[in-house]
Amino acid sequence: MESNLENSLACSRCDRVLIVYDTKRGNSATRAIAECIADILKKEGLEAIVCRASEQCPSLEVFDLIVLGSPIYYERPMKSVTEFIDRNKGLAGFKVAVYITCFVASREVPSPIRNFVIRKYLGSILKHVRGEVVASKAFKGWWRSRDEHVLEECIEWCRELVRVVTSNR
Numbered sequence: 001m002e003s004n005l006e007n008s009l010a011c012s013r014c015d016r017v018l019i020v021y022d023t024k025r026g027n028s029a030t031r032a033i034a035e036c037i038a039d040i041l042k043k044e045g046l047e048a049i050v051c052r053a054s055e056q057c058p059s060l061e062v063f064d065l066i067v068l069g070s071p072i073y074y075e076r077p078m079k080s081v082t083e084f085i086d087r088n089k090g091l092a093g094f095k096v097a098v099y100i101t102c103f104v105a106s107r108e109v110p111s112p113i114r115n116f117v118i119r120k121y122l123g124s125i126l127k128h129v130r131g132e133v134v135a136s137k138a139f140k141g142w143w144r145s146r147d148e149h150v151l152e153e154c155i156e157w158c159r160e161l162v163r164v165v166t167s168n169r
């Protein structure tokens, strides 16, 4: 991991983003979104590394923003993601962005219910975070086939992330 990190963090003056996610599925929306975020941020000239919360991630000090991504299964985020936050002292001192993937984020769910449930789902991750939460987002995710609309929303959200990271320049 260390040498991979050195190779990928070649640009000493770029803003750096670590995207930490996990999933239990092969055809994972949460992973596709993590990779989409990394691709877009790289195109914008930022450094971006994707890492699975259940595996060894690089040390956090060099990053300007930590993005956390978790699916919701049976009303809960993945334990590996909340454990990652706890293991790293709530990410205190870091800028943090959080996204979840969950069916409830679908436009087919009436908005009062959707907003209420999303707030609850996001809250179950955010209550672990002691850093500065600069963005949060719920994506619909998918079950079998990849949903390009979800990835379009991801590209849109990346604009917000770029703004947040580059605002301190």
Ligand SMILES: Cc1cc2nc3c(=O)[nH]c(=O)nc-3n(C[C@H](O)[C@H](O)[C@H](O)COP(=O)(O)O)c2cc1C
Pocket: 022, 023, 024, 025, 027, 028, 029, 030, 031, 071, 072, 073, 074, 075, 076, 101, 102, 103, 104, 105, 140, 141, 142, 143
């Ligand atoms: C076993 C299972 C349980 C799920 N439970 C919920 C849930 O409680 N609420 C919800 O909104 N979506 C739920 N979903 C939908 C997922 O959050 C959605 O499919 C998301 O894309 C999962 O992330 P992944 O693609 O990385 O696995 C569930 C999906 C699965 C497979």
